Amino acid sequence: MLTQQPLLPLPTAPEPVAVRPARHWRLPRLPAAGRALIALMFPLALLGAWALATRYEWIAPQILPSPTTVLSALTELAQTGDLARNALVSFWRVVWGFGLGAALGLLLGVGFGLSSLLRDYVYPLFRAVAQVPVLGWLPFLILLLGMEEALKVVLVAKAVLVPVAINTDQGIRSVPPQYLEVARVYGFGRWQQLTRVILPAALPGIWNGIRYGLTNAWLALVAVELLASSEGLGFLIVYGRQLFQLDVVLAAVVIIGGVGFVLDKLLSVIEKRLLRWRREAF
Amino acid sequence: MTSPNRTSSWLRYLHPAAVPPALRGWVLPALILFLWWAGYASGRFTNPLFVSPGKVVDAALELIRTGTLWQALSASLTRDLAGFAIGTLAGLALGTALGLFRLAENIFNPTLNAFKQVSIFAWVPLISLWFGLGDLAKIAFIALAAFWPAFINTLAAVRGVPKELVEVARVLGWNRQQLVRRVVLPAALPGIFSGVYLALIYAWLATLGSEYLLTAGTGIGNLLTDGQEQFRMDYVLLGVILVGLIGYGFTALAGGVERYFTRWQRR
Numbered sequence: 001m002l003t004q005q006p007l008l009p010l011p012t013a014p015e016p017v018a019v020r021p022a023r024h025w026r027l028p029r030l031p032a033a034g035r036a037l038i039a040l041m042f043p044l045a046l047l048g049a050w051a052l053a054t055r056y057e058w059i060a061p062q063i064l065p066s067p068t069t070v071l072s073a074l075t076e077l078a079q080t081g082d083l084a085r086n087a088l089v090s091f092w093r094v095v096w097g098f099g100l101g102a103a104l105g106l107l108l109g110v111g112f113g114l115s116s117l118l119r120d121y122v123y124p125l126f127r128a129v130a131q132v133p134v135l136g137w138l139p140f141l142i143l144l145l146g147m148e149e150a151l152k153v154v155l156v157a158k159a160v161l162v163p164v165a166i167n168t169d170q171g172i173r174s175v176p177p178q179y180l181e182v183a184r185v186y187g188f189g190r191w192q193q194l195t196r197v198i199l200p201a202a203l204p205g206i207w208n209g210i211r212y213g214l215t216n217a218w219l220a221l222v223a224v225e226l227l228a229s230s231e232g233l234g235f236l237i238v239y240g241r242q243l244f245q246l247d248v249v250l251a252a253v254v255i256i257g258g259v260g261f262v263l264d265k266l267l268s269v270i271e272k273r274l275l276r277w278r279r280e281a282f
Numbered sequence: 283m284t285s286p287n288r289t290s291s292w293l294r295y296l297h298p299a300a301v302p303p304a305l306r307g308w309v310l311p312a313l314i315l316f317l318w319w320a321g322y323a324s325g326r327f328t329n330p331l332f333v334s335p336g337k338v339v340d341a342a343l344e345l346i347r348t349g350t351l352w353q354a355l356s357a358s359l360t361r362d363l364a365g366f367a368i369g370t371l372a373g374l375a376l377g378t379a380l381g382l383f384r385l386a387e388n389i390f391n392p393t394l395n396a397f398k399q400v401s402i403f404a405w406v407p408l409i410s411l412w413f414g415l416g417d418l419a420k421i422a423f424i425a426l427a428a429f430w431p432a433f434i435n436t437l438a439a440v441r442g443v444p445k446e447l448v449e450v451a452r453v454l455g456w457n458r459q460q461l462v463r464r465v466v467l468p469a470a471l472p473g474i475f476s477g478v479y480l481a482l483i484y485a486w487l488a489t490l491g492s493e494y495l496l497t498a499g500t501g502i503g504n505l506l507t508d509g510q511e512q513f514r515m516d517y518v519l520l521g522v523i524l525v526g527l528i529g530y531g532f533t534a535l536a537g538g539v540e541r542y543f544t545r546w547q548r549r
Contacts, residue, residue, distance in 0.1 A: 039389070039393070042393045043392075043393045117298055124307030132525050132529065133529065140518050226495060264399060
């Protein structure tokens with residue numbers, strides 16, 4: 001039946017996740033091994049320059065410590081347990097803030113997407129709140145909540161809520177109306193329409209929001225920990241800076257980059273699984 | 283449907299659907315403002331942090347009169363725009379270069395990807411050590427914040443130019459410069475603009491962050507932190523409103539510029 005003319009105009013395929021790049025007008029693609037080799041050239045040269053500059057003291061160690069001292073600072077942080085302790089504190093802050101923000105953002109986004117009445121009333125205020133970046137709210141929230149854990153969780157939650165709500169709303173409103181017509185033909189109730197049609201169809205948009213939200217959460221957390229915290233990975237940087245232990249500062253920067261990298265990879269793995277149906281369908 | 287109750291005479295005006303759509307967005311802010319004012323007028327809240335709406339207006343007038351507001355605004359905006367311009371231009375240049383030359387992309391992009399993962403604020407302590415606490419350090423940090431979105435989006439946009447367009451240019455026998463100027467850049471423009479737009483937002487966030495963390499000098503961020511340290515909620519609220527208004531202004535401006543430059547697409 002499906003091989004014949006479809007009854008309903010099939011919507012064009014949703015925007016592909018990654019636009020297939022036009023390759024052939026540039027140099028041909030290198031084999032993977034060659035690419036890896038070339039990719040290593042620059043960082044190795046950078047590392048070499050760094051090592052040489054500190055070795056021959058072209059740059060004072062108070063301004064740029066040598067790679068080996070950074071490495072030993074890293075191992076020391078790991079051995080004393082400082083690293084694990086502070087990382088755990090940051091981890092839970094992200095978990096709570098992200099969970100709270102994503103849940104609220106989803107609720108709000110679904111509400112905006114489904115009810116134009118709610119949208120008319122709440123969206124302008126939401127936009128106004130969203131317009132002020134997380135850091136703008138920080139002094140206000142410090143006066144309101146003090147420097148306790150609640151401050152960090154609320155700020156991280158705000159950083160997550162905004163992109164999740166906006167993308168969920170957009171995802172839902174761009175669900176092709178034909179899908180809903182089919183659902184109505186099959187006699188789906190409102191709940192069934194929501195869970196079986198609207199949310200799956202809006203998933204790429206929602207996922208986009210969540211992905212963006214998690215990146216934002218990490219950014220906001222580091223900022224807050226730099227400004228108003230006595231624990232956490234961001235605080236580790238402040239601590240190192242105050243004692244002029246630049247090796248500790250750089251070690252913490254490396255760790256923060258590593259966490260960002262892991263988060264990014266984790267999300268793209270989940271994305272592949274979550275949106276697999278889409279690639280198979282078309 | 284959602285038609286208001288017709289039997290009771292005046293209650294229907296209270297139904298949410300009875301309010302004209304253009305006014306609906308004002309209901310909640312007005313309600314919040316009223317509750318805030320009423321809460322203050324009731325005199326039940328003795329906490330000095332609970333300031334009246336009028337006090338915030340007074341603070342604004344006072345800061346305008348003494349010229350502090352102008353000073354802070356112009357200082358913040360100048361460094362924001364300086365950092366934004368430097369960072370965005372660097373991002374556009376590097377993004378275009380790596381988008382056009384695969385060898386350059388293979389050499390530099392993996393390293394840049396690794397640096398990208400570091401949350402930008404983590405660089406502040408190092409920047410302060412290398413550049414001090416003044417405007418130089420702030421602008422360097424803002425430029426770094428604006429660089430990433432501009433670079434990432436430009437690279438993706440240049441890479442994603444449909445190959446059919448490039449083929450047409452080949453058929454017409456255009457050289458590389460013509461190809462870049464007449465085909466690649468116009469086709470990549472929407473993607474580049476979303477990068478510039480994000481860069482504007484990030485630059486503003488970074489401006490605030492730099493003023494919090496690198497405390498020397500004046501600015502909107504300093505107004506906020508000073509207000510917080512002196513427990514002046516009126517200054518803090520004024521700062522929050524200003525930050526929002528400036529952010530809104532940037533967004534509107536960027537949207538207008540983007541519409542102007544991509545208007546050929548809609549024809």
